[in-house]
Amino acid sequence: MKAWQLKDFGLANLQLGEAVTPVPKAGELLVKVGAVSLNFRDKAILEGFYEPHLVPKDLIPVSDAAGTIVAVGEGVTRFSVGDRVNSHLYSRWLDGEPAHDEPAHCFGSPLPGGLAEYMIIHEDSAVGAPHNMTDEQASTLPIAALTAWYSLVDYGQLKLGQTVLVQGTGGVSIFAIQLAAAMGAKVIVTSSSDENLTRAMALGAQAGINYRKMPDWETEVLALTEGKGVDLLLDVAGGDGINQSIAATKAAGRIAQIGFLTGQSTNLSLMPLIFRQTTIRGIAVAPRSSFDRMNEFLNQHAISPVIDHIYPFEQAREAYEHLSNGAFGKVVISVAN
Ligand SMILES: NC(=O)c1ccc[n+]([C@@H]2O[C@H](COP(=O)([O-])OP(=O)(O)OC[C@H]3O[C@@H](n4cnc5c(N)ncnc54)[C@H](OP(=O)(O)O)[C@@H]3O)[C@@H](O)[C@H]2O)c1
Missing domain, CATH: 3.40.50.720 (NAD(P)-binding Rossmann-like Domain)
Structure with missing residues (x-):
């Protein structure tokens, strides 16, 4: 698959290339990424001032994604092929109080993120993407x-x-x-x-x-x-x-x-x-249960994400630069379109 990979800290070390398409294990979903959105966290990870000791090299960056399930691992029951889902940053924090090690299970560092054609999301941490939102819109939800x-x-x-x-x-x-x-x-x-x-x-x-x-x-x-x-x-x-x-x-x-x-x-x-x-x-985002409740509220109140700009996949670096220069609302990268 095509993937952006962070080889070392700094924008120049964010490089577009080929990576092995992951295969979903038991309980996991293989998601064809439609879009990702950038958060300040992604910039801080790239620049090396966000828990740098936890950042693997190489890393497929960017935590927040929306896309469509194209394959499922053994035993998956919450979702099916064809469903649209969002990633959820704290992938093991599902409800209640956080465990001591939640940061070890975050997308976009240390887990691979969504700035690639495909990503793996465990079915427990996936959240149904709102039906009335495009992937670009839905990608803005997980952190911001x-x-x-x-x-x-x-x-x-x-x-x-x-x-x-x-x-x-x-x-x-x-x-x-x-x-x-x-x-x-x-x-x-x-x-x-x-x-x-x-x-x-x-x-x-x-x-x-x-x-x-x-x-x-x-x-x-x-x-x-x-x-x-x-x-x-x-x-x-x-x-x-x-x-x-x-x-x-x-x-x-x-x-x-x-x-x-x-x-x-x-x-x-x-x-x-x-x-x-x-x-x-x-505050460290939220558990998945909160995401589910938020989506109901967004739907009831017809709230649409405010997107400053959508960049094509090839212009991921320009998207990071835009975030650094200040954005009104969200900066999005379209991956599949
Ligand atoms: N703990 C968590 O769970 C969590 C989750 C999300 C974000 N965050 C953190 O929250 C911060 C914001 O994240 P983000 O993704 O929303 O960032 P962002 O989209 O990059 O927003 C940055 C905006 O903040 C405003 N700003 C900058 N310096 C400011 C200051 N001194 N006083 C008031 N506003 C200022 C600017 O708005 P104007 O141009 O209008 O001034 C700037 O455009 C980051 O530090 C991020 O890491 C933490």
Whole structure:
């Protein structure tokens, strides 16, 4: 099969070539990949700053895929040849609390990903792709949409009329705006770009703050929330910004610590955290059961993924460059078409 393989860290070492088409073992599905979408994780893996010691060489990268089952291993019962499925990042985390070793079973490192004509997905971790979405649309769901869903619903317990803050206009945050608005929550969004803020408000956000023009964006959040702060904050920026996130969240409010765009470590000021009694929870996407529940909600509310651009398979490197330069919503690579 044709496959992109990461031979070493760096975009120049992502090379298109031939690889052996995998054969499904007991319980596994062979999926003809229709499309994949890129996440910041894929860029971080490629550049060598995401758990580099776990990245095999060579690696077929990119975790998030949608495609059609073309063969099944012995004993498969959940799906049949011809069904359309999504990959699910934490392939062994099916329900409840995570086990200690979930990161060892993730697609796109250390398991082979979807940037190839075919990939193997265990039937237990596969999720039926929404019927009303193309493979390109469905490929955006496994990390970006599901992380937003889990943060808002399973962890965040977001209720009608509550206020949530999302940072930036990348993959996770745009889904968070769409989902939270559909739940009847008020969304405040931050962005480096006024144009992106306008587009985010058209998707359902009620207020926007340009964090470049207003580096003390947390004061603006307090002004928008009668001095109280938001009920829930989805932090994708990471780094020392966690102190601003605490300041922007109401007393006894929740922060979903999702990302590390500005840094993987932080100087945390403990006294504001203590006095505000904030709960900060690390988020690592979600179990598969949450994916199933999210798909029902997406269907009920007719939510369509926001795709910035779809690249052909041969232009995978350009897709990575696009993500690095900033995308509004998702960057997708069409594999089969
Ligand atoms: N833990 C998990 O389960 C999980 C799951 C998904 C993602 N993540 C992490 O979450 C982060 C976002 O992922 P993604 O895939 O959504 O990324 P992405 O699609 O590449 O989005 C990046 C966007 O974030 C915004 N941004 C950058 N720096 C910012 C800052 N200092 N403050 C506010 N916004 C900022 C920018 O939007 P503007 O151009 O509008 O400013 C940028 O376009 C990454 O660190 C990723 O690894 C974690």
